[in-house]
Amino acid sequence: MFKKENCPSGRILFAHGAGAGMDHPFMLHMDELLSAIGLKVIRFEFPYMQKRREDGKRRPPDRMPVLLDYYKELIDLHCAESDLPVYVAGKSMGGRVASMLLEETDAVACFALGFPFHPAGKPEKLRTEHLEDITKPVHIFQGERDAMGSREEVVHYALSEAVHLHWLEDGDHDLKPRKASGYTQQMHLEHVTRQIEEIIR
Template identity: 35%
Template sequence: MREVHTPTGPAQVQIDEPEGNIRAVLAIGHGAGGGVDAPDILAVRTAALAAGVRVVRITQPYRVAGRRTPAPAGQLDTAWLAVLENLAAETGTVPLIVGGRSSGARVACRTAAAAGAVGVVALAFPVHPPGRPEKSRLPEIDAVEVPVFVVSGERDPFGVTPEAPGREVLVLPGAVHDLRKGVNTIGAALVGWLARHGWAA
């Protein structure tokens, strides 16, 4: 684990290397009050490593500082992009995929173009606040112009992301926002998506 300076304070970065040649880099962020050891993030890490993808788990500065309440969206995006820029020197020309769970998925979607990402992995993308379907966040994921892989829980109170052109959605039966129910099915689906786009060994 190492610290990376950002305009909003130090972020933490954990890098896991695959065996053999690196086919892509997946940078993944956490949910609003959680960390990068959430079960769905770990499932993605394990599967991506086996497919030849370097996995970079990024902890936002507010969480490093011990706060559970997320920073404003603009600060989250700024810190995220600062970390990705710091990593770019060692990534070289390897394709970059960005992702996250919940709040982190929103950050990845909002910054995908600025980061030069070739794809997005969105775990439990929060379509709307619970009980507030009129406050849709779908424009954030609809705006992504590269392939997107989404995992949604069938019973997630934050909503289920709909299928769309360029967007593959895995719905876990009976799962809620934490995606624990059916988490063991995420890896194979992710690797299939990576392989279809040439990002898997």
């Protein structure tokens, strides 16, 4: 579908979600799609996921300060060594962390896929404070029926004008629609990729 370019148009640091690492099929597929539009994709794992890979033991995510510090070091490293634009991105938790760091780094923009606006089943516990006055562009690709922030809920949030919401019809937290919708997850991920390509151009 997408034609791969010889020269990369930028680097994109792509963080995983809370429960699955950088080699989850969703991460691998988005890596393939984003690479095909000329982005150099850097997938990585937070410390707790690295430990899980070493010993096989499931553990909860690191506390937010640890996640932020680890991701920021990577962003600073890639911004320092690259003449190309650097973008931050992530699936679910990874996108939340990326968006929280955007303003304090040289990254150009943030792409979040399935943003966890609140924990599932706890719509009163919003995680939107940093999105209310952010000035750099944050592009959130969200399923309309995401249990961590549905379209019906999110339209009422007080978000900065720099936050751009891209809705995927009937999509869930993994941007996967129900069969009866006439859409597929593949269609939605390709749409996300086209949108990102337009934004970075």
